[in-house]
Amino acid sequence: xxxxxxxxxxxxxxxxxxxxxxxxxxxxxxxxxxxxxxxxxxxxxxxxxxxxxxxxxxxxxxxxxxxxxxxxxxxxxxxxxxxxxxxxxxxxxxxxxxxxxxxxxxxxxxxxxxxxxxxxxxxxxxxxxxxxxxxxxxxxxxxxxxxxxxxxxxxxxxxxxxxxxxxxxx
Numbered sequence: 001x002x003x004x005x006x007x008x009x010x011x012x013x014x015x016x017x018x019x020x021x022x023x024x025x026x027x028x029x030x031x032x033x034x035x036x037x038x039x040x041x042x043x044x045x046x047x048x049x050x051x052x053x054x055x056x057x058x059x060x061x062x063x064x065x066x067x068x069x070x071x072x073x074x075x076x077x078x079x080x081x082x083x084x085x086x087x088x089x090x091x092x093x094x095x096x097x098x099x100x101x102x103x104x105x106x107x108x109x110x111x112x113x114x115x116x117x118x119x120x121x122x123x124x125x126x127x128x129x130x131x132x133x134x135x136x137x138x139x140x141x142x143x144x145x146x147x148x149x150x151x152x153x154x155x156x157x158x159x160x161x162x163x164x165x166x167x168x169x170x
Contacts, residue, residue: 027051102126127151
Protein backbone atom coordinates (compact mmCIF):
# COMPACT_ATOMS: atom_id res chain seq x y z
CA UNK A 1 0.00 0.00 0.00
CA UNK A 2 1.34 3.37 -1.05
CA UNK A 3 1.84 6.16 1.47
CA UNK A 4 -0.82 8.86 1.43
CA UNK A 5 1.64 11.65 0.59
CA UNK A 6 3.06 9.69 -2.38
CA UNK A 7 -0.44 9.14 -3.73
CA UNK A 8 -1.17 12.85 -3.29
CA UNK A 9 2.06 13.83 -5.07
CA UNK A 10 1.32 11.48 -7.97
CA UNK A 11 -2.26 12.73 -8.33
CA UNK A 12 -1.15 16.37 -8.21
CA UNK A 13 2.18 16.06 -10.02
CA UNK A 14 1.53 19.12 -12.18
CA UNK A 15 0.02 21.26 -9.41
CA UNK A 16 2.82 23.64 -8.43
CA UNK A 17 1.35 24.78 -5.10
CA UNK A 18 0.49 21.24 -4.02
CA UNK A 19 3.98 19.94 -4.86
CA UNK A 20 5.61 22.93 -3.16
CA UNK A 21 3.64 22.22 0.02
CA UNK A 22 4.44 18.51 -0.13
CA UNK A 23 8.22 18.95 -0.62
CA UNK A 24 8.21 21.49 2.20
CA UNK A 25 7.27 18.59 4.52
CA UNK A 26 9.03 15.74 2.72
CA UNK A 27 11.68 16.73 0.17
CA UNK A 28 11.92 13.39 -1.59
CA UNK A 29 8.33 13.71 -2.82
CA UNK A 30 10.00 15.72 -5.59
CA UNK A 31 10.41 12.32 -7.25
CA UNK A 32 6.69 12.31 -8.13
CA UNK A 33 6.52 15.87 -9.44
CA UNK A 34 6.10 16.59 -13.13
CA UNK A 35 9.39 17.20 -14.99
CA UNK A 36 8.53 20.89 -15.34
CA UNK A 37 8.38 21.18 -11.56
CA UNK A 38 11.65 19.28 -11.14
CA UNK A 39 13.09 22.17 -13.11
CA UNK A 40 11.47 24.81 -10.87
CA UNK A 41 14.23 26.37 -8.78
CA UNK A 42 11.96 27.32 -5.86
CA UNK A 43 10.47 23.84 -5.61
CA UNK A 44 13.84 22.08 -5.84
CA UNK A 45 15.44 24.46 -3.34
CA UNK A 46 12.55 23.89 -0.93
CA UNK A 47 12.84 20.12 -1.38
CA UNK A 48 16.59 20.02 -0.68
CA UNK A 49 16.26 22.36 2.28
CA UNK A 50 13.94 19.72 3.74
CA UNK A 51 15.99 16.74 2.56
CA UNK A 52 19.21 17.31 0.61
CA UNK A 53 18.93 13.85 -0.94
CA UNK A 54 15.98 15.19 -2.99
CA UNK A 55 18.58 16.64 -5.39
CA UNK A 56 18.56 13.18 -6.99
CA UNK A 57 15.16 14.02 -8.50
CA UNK A 58 15.96 17.53 -9.72
CA UNK A 59 16.26 18.29 -13.42
CA UNK A 60 19.62 18.03 -15.16
CA UNK A 61 19.56 21.80 -15.52
CA UNK A 62 19.34 22.29 -11.75
CA UNK A 63 21.98 19.63 -11.10
CA UNK A 64 24.16 21.99 -13.14
CA UNK A 65 23.23 24.97 -10.93
CA UNK A 66 26.18 25.60 -8.61
CA UNK A 67 24.12 27.38 -5.95
CA UNK A 68 21.60 24.52 -5.80
CA UNK A 69 24.31 21.83 -5.69
CA UNK A 70 26.22 23.63 -2.94
CA UNK A 71 23.04 23.81 -0.89
CA UNK A 72 22.54 20.05 -1.24
CA UNK A 73 26.21 19.31 -0.51
CA UNK A 74 26.12 21.49 2.62
CA UNK A 75 23.50 19.17 4.15
CA UNK A 76 24.49 15.88 2.50
CA UNK A 77 28.04 16.06 1.10
CA UNK A 78 27.71 12.76 -0.75
CA UNK A 79 25.06 14.27 -3.06
CA UNK A 80 27.91 15.70 -5.15
CA UNK A 81 27.57 12.44 -7.07
CA UNK A 82 24.41 13.93 -8.65
CA UNK A 83 26.18 17.05 -9.89
CA UNK A 84 26.52 17.68 -13.60
CA UNK A 85 29.83 16.82 -15.25
CA UNK A 86 30.62 20.54 -15.36
CA UNK A 87 30.19 20.82 -11.58
CA UNK A 88 32.14 17.62 -10.94
CA UNK A 89 35.01 19.61 -12.46
CA UNK A 90 34.27 22.69 -10.33
CA UNK A 91 36.92 23.06 -7.65
CA UNK A 92 34.65 24.81 -5.12
CA UNK A 93 31.90 22.19 -5.41
CA UNK A 94 34.24 19.21 -5.04
CA UNK A 95 36.29 20.79 -2.26
CA UNK A 96 33.14 21.56 -0.27
CA UNK A 97 32.07 17.93 -0.54
CA UNK A 98 35.41 16.23 0.22
CA UNK A 99 35.76 18.24 3.43
CA UNK A 100 33.39 15.79 5.09
CA UNK A 101 32.94 13.09 2.46
CA UNK A 102 36.26 11.99 0.95
CA UNK A 103 34.56 9.48 -1.35
CA UNK A 104 33.52 12.37 -3.59
CA UNK A 105 37.01 12.20 -5.09
CA UNK A 106 35.71 9.19 -7.03
CA UNK A 107 33.25 11.47 -8.88
CA UNK A 108 35.66 14.38 -9.35
CA UNK A 109 37.08 15.27 -12.73
CA UNK A 110 40.50 13.95 -13.67
CA UNK A 111 41.93 17.43 -13.24
CA UNK A 112 40.63 17.70 -9.68
CA UNK A 113 41.98 14.25 -8.82
CA UNK A 114 45.36 15.89 -9.43
CA UNK A 115 44.66 18.89 -7.17
CA UNK A 116 46.79 18.65 -4.01
CA UNK A 117 44.39 20.46 -1.69
CA UNK A 118 41.39 18.44 -2.83
CA UNK A 119 43.21 15.11 -2.54
CA UNK A 120 44.70 15.98 0.87
CA UNK A 121 41.29 16.98 2.14
CA UNK A 122 39.66 13.83 0.73
CA UNK A 123 42.21 11.36 2.12
CA UNK A 124 42.18 13.07 5.53
CA UNK A 125 38.69 11.67 6.10
CA UNK A 126 38.79 8.62 3.80
CA UNK A 127 42.32 7.29 3.35
CA UNK A 128 41.35 4.54 0.92
CA UNK A 129 40.07 7.11 -1.57
CA UNK A 130 43.75 7.64 -2.42
CA UNK A 131 43.04 4.94 -4.99
CA UNK A 132 41.32 7.61 -7.15
CA UNK A 133 43.98 10.28 -6.85
CA UNK A 134 46.25 10.95 -9.82
CA UNK A 135 49.40 8.83 -10.08
CA UNK A 136 51.43 11.98 -9.40
CA UNK A 137 49.69 12.53 -6.07
CA UNK A 138 49.81 8.86 -5.13
CA UNK A 139 53.58 9.45 -5.17
CA UNK A 140 53.34 12.51 -2.88
CA UNK A 141 54.82 11.67 0.54
CA UNK A 142 52.67 14.10 2.51
CA UNK A 143 49.44 12.86 0.92
CA UNK A 144 50.47 9.22 1.35
CA UNK A 145 51.23 9.85 5.04
CA UNK A 146 47.84 11.50 5.61
CA UNK A 147 46.01 8.67 3.82
CA UNK A 148 47.85 5.91 5.69
CA UNK A 149 47.33 7.61 9.05
CA UNK A 150 43.61 7.73 8.29
CA UNK A 151 43.48 4.11 7.08
CA UNK A 152 46.50 1.80 7.12
CA UNK A 153 45.13 -0.05 4.06
CA UNK A 154 45.76 3.06 1.95
CA UNK A 155 49.34 1.84 1.60
CA UNK A 156 48.04 -0.40 -1.19
CA UNK A 157 47.41 2.70 -3.31
CA UNK A 158 50.64 4.64 -2.85
CA UNK A 159 53.27 4.53 -5.57
CA UNK A 160 55.77 1.66 -5.67
CA UNK A 161 58.54 4.14 -4.84
CA UNK A 162 56.76 5.17 -1.63
CA UNK A 163 55.85 1.59 -0.71
CA UNK A 164 59.54 0.67 -0.93
CA UNK A 165 60.58 3.75 1.05
CA UNK A 166 58.07 2.96 3.80
CA UNK A 167 59.27 -0.67 3.98
CA UNK A 168 62.89 0.53 4.30
CA UNK A 169 61.96 2.92 7.10
CA UNK A 170 60.17 0.20 9.12
